Amino acid sequence: MLYEICFNARGGQGAVIAARLLVHAACLSGLWGQAFPLFGGERRGAPVFSYARISDKPVRLRSQIREPDALLVFDRSLAKSGVKVKEEGLVLVNSPSRPQVAHAKVYWLDATSIAKKYGLVFAGWPAVNSAMLGAFARVTGIVAINSLLEAIKSVWAGTLGDLNARAAEEAYREVVGGA
Amino acid sequence: MQKTVISGNEAVALGVKLAKVQVVAAYPITPQTIIVEKIAEYVESGELKARFINVESEHSAMAACIGAAAGGARVFTATSSQGLLYMSEMVFWAGGARLPVVMAVVNRAIAPPWSIWCDHNDALSQRDSGWVQLWVENVQEALDTVIQAYRIAEDERVMLPVMICLDGFLVSHSYEPIEVPSQQLVDSFLPEKTPAPYWIDVTNPRSYGTIASPETYMEFRYELQEAMEGAKRVVKEVDEDWGRLTGRSYGGLIDLYLCDDAEVVAVLIGSWAGDAKEAADIMRSRGVKAGVLRLRSTRPFPAEDLVEALKDVDAVAVVDRSLSPGLPSILLSEVKAALYEHGAKPYVKGFIAGLGGRDVTPQDFVNVFERTLKGFKKGETGKVEWVGLRGVGSGHR
Structure with missing residues (x-):
């Protein structure tokens, strides 16, 4: 099994950490993985791309992901970025309503509102990563929500971990779509 | 753990x-x-x-x-x-x-x-x-x-x-x-x-x-x-x-992947060995016995171990992620010298790829294996080819 994920986001939304968190959660679910940013640099507000691979055995690949199984869009304006998702794959968008995405399987949730609700705003940018991953856990079942919550709490200690975990849980419940 | x-x-x-x-x-x-x-x-x-x-x-x-x-x-x-x-x-x-x-x-x-x-x-x-x-x-x-x-x-x-x-x-x-x-x-x-x-x-x-x-x-x-x-x-x-x-060791001077019975082996250094190993699996699923030899050490150059691993192989692809302008390529020259010194003479073909971070995929390595076997079977020279070169008619794309 090899499952490849692309994250399209803006610097400050937490996409680079999201990819790492997902691999962390995958390990806690007994899987292997690999997370990497778009090789170059990241700037707050600018488009940022990161990637993750999840597998049932150690990941040997080093080449770029060409056709992911899932695309997670943290900022609606980056939904049409040219990433070609596998036909049987899915697109998950941070959006209060059905996003305009040409793909058979589209899911959405208002991750920005969830992040704001739990005070996850840093330097003016709502960090939507935990919410997006909570929704991802729900729509794919690749990682267990409990593994994700455990990964979140090990990355952020104390209150911050709790708030991120609550955001992930709420997103897990709220995400809609699929048709 | x-x-x-x-x-x-x-x-x-x-x-x-x-x-x-x-x-x-x-x-x-x-x-x-x-x-x-x-x-x-x-x-x-x-x-x-x-x-x-x-x-x-x-x-x-x-x-x-x-x-x-x-x-x-x-x-x-x-x-x-x-x-x-x-x-x-x-x-x-x-x-x-x-x-x-x-x-x-x-x-x-x-x-x-x-x-x-x-x-x-x-x-x-x-x-x-x-x-x-x-x-x-x-x-x-x-x-x-x-x-x-x-x-x-x-x-x-x-x-x-x-x-x-x-x-x-x-x-x-x-x-x-x-x-x-x-x-x-x-x-x-x-x-x-x-x-x-x-x-x-x-x-x-x-x-x-x-x-x-x-x-x-x-x-x-x-x-x-x-x-x-x-x-x-x-x-x-x-x-x-x-x-x-x-419980973890890496083969000492060379890391061998499916080389024992291989007819074609890719020799290289670094992390893209992983993509090459995926390609070897793809080749084997098609009935071609491919392997990967990753040099873990380039100094000292493990000439004896390399020759031992390659002596019964038909064709060897040396894939360099580096260039010595004026020399066909660096690892290729060192691998050939080691084989010559020890009297082993498999067909050897050179490739240059991935310079400046150019992405190299398992499919690229599949092409390298196929191109090398073709060169061996047709008795071609082992002339170096550049993988994925854009806008130049190098033949290998």
């Missing part, structure tokens, strides 16, 4: 901490910077009891490492690309002076044109400097090799600096689950550093760095060559010992 998800750069820093390095002198450069930032954090928090020397350049970083190593300390630095080139004079000094410095080189292409992305020309430019050069495939191997490197460098049969080469971004910035050995385990593997007889000792003054006349210079160089030859055995022993303790 519980796994930790960290990057290649973080793994190197963790290895340095576990090796209880005493002096670190470094200058930042992308994509290496995170290594020394992380080490600085360890020193600041007291987790690593080391002296961190901020320097004004890579040249000074290596000079400080040389001084500290000559004083008997266990030392570390890291750099990339332009930084390594700027350091070069001191790199050769550390090798010639037989000082067990350990340095991580996060491989990055050389300018111009500017690039921060991976290729192997930076470290390979220092291949005659008297450093043992080890290349890693992934994050776990990066951590393990840092710890192994000190055992190799400080072995009395070696007494040479060791360079750990890890691919810029592809390994340095990739996060992977790894097993982190306990301090107790590392302590049992890597004893505290004991100063050798020729360290600087203020109670026993000697002269260092003096001139060698034409009557003595050659003997120093001969001994350097002998030490490098001796390092072959030590690199293997150390990797085997590590394997006994942790």
Whole structure:
């Protein structure tokens, strides 16, 4: 099994950490993985791309992901970025309503509102990563929500971990779509 | 064992901490910077009891490492690309002076044109400097090799600096689950550093760095060559010992993947061995016996092991992520020389790929295997082909 994920986001939304968190959660679910940013640099507000691979055995690949199984869009304006998702794959968008995405399987949730609700705003940018991953856990079942919550709490200690975990849980419940 | 998800750069820093390095002198450069930032954090928090020397350049970083190593300390630095080139004079000094410095080189292409992305020309430019050069495939191997490197460098049969080469971004910035050995385990593997007889000792003054006349210079160089030859055995022993303790070893000087019965083998260094191994699996699913030989060490060059692994193979593809303008390619020439020396004559074809971070996929390696077998069957010359070259009619796309 090899499952490849692309994250399209803006610097400050937490996409680079999201990819790492997902691999962390995958390990806690007994899987292997690999997370990497778009090789170059990241700037707050600018488009940022990161990637993750999840597998049932150690990941040997080093080449770029060409056709992911899932695309997670943290900022609606980056939904049409040219990433070609596998036909049987899915697109998950941070959006209060059905996003305009040409793909058979589209899911959405208002991750920005969830992040704001739990005070996850840093330097003016709502960090939507935990919410997006909570929704991802729900729509794919690749990682267990409990593994994700455990990964979140090990990355952020104390209150911050709790708030991120609550955001992930709420997103897990709220995400809609699929048709 | 519980796994930790960290990057290649973080793994190197963790290895340095576990090796209880005493002096670190470094200058930042992308994509290496995170290594020394992380080490600085360890020193600041007291987790690593080391002296961190901020320097004004890579040249000074290596000079400080040389001084500290000559004083008997266990030392570390890291750099990339332009930084390594700027350091070069001191790199050769550390090798010639037989000082067990350990340095991580996060491989990055050389300018111009500017690039921060991976290729192997930076470290390979220092291949005659008297450093043992080890290349890693992934994050776990990066951590393990840092710890192994000190055992190799400080072995009395070696007494040479060791360079750990890890691919810029592809390994340095990739996060992977790894097993982190306990301090107790590392302590049992890597004893505290004991100063050798020729360290600087203020109670026993000697002269260092003096001139060698034409009557003595050659003997120093001969001994350097002998030490490098001796390092072959030590690199293997150390990797085997590590394997006994942790269950992880990497084949010593060469990492072989499905080479035993192979008709075609790709020879290369670095992390894209993973993509090549995926390609070998694809070839085998189509009935072609393909294998991958990853050189873990380029200095010493493991000629004997390489020949042993390739002597019954029909066709060999040597894939270089580097260029020596005017020479067909670097590893290709070294592999061919080793085969010629030992009388083994498989068909050998060269490829140049991935310069400046150009993406290379398993499909590219499938093409390399197929192209090499075709060349062998048609009796073509092994002329070097560039993989994925744009806008040039090279034939291989």
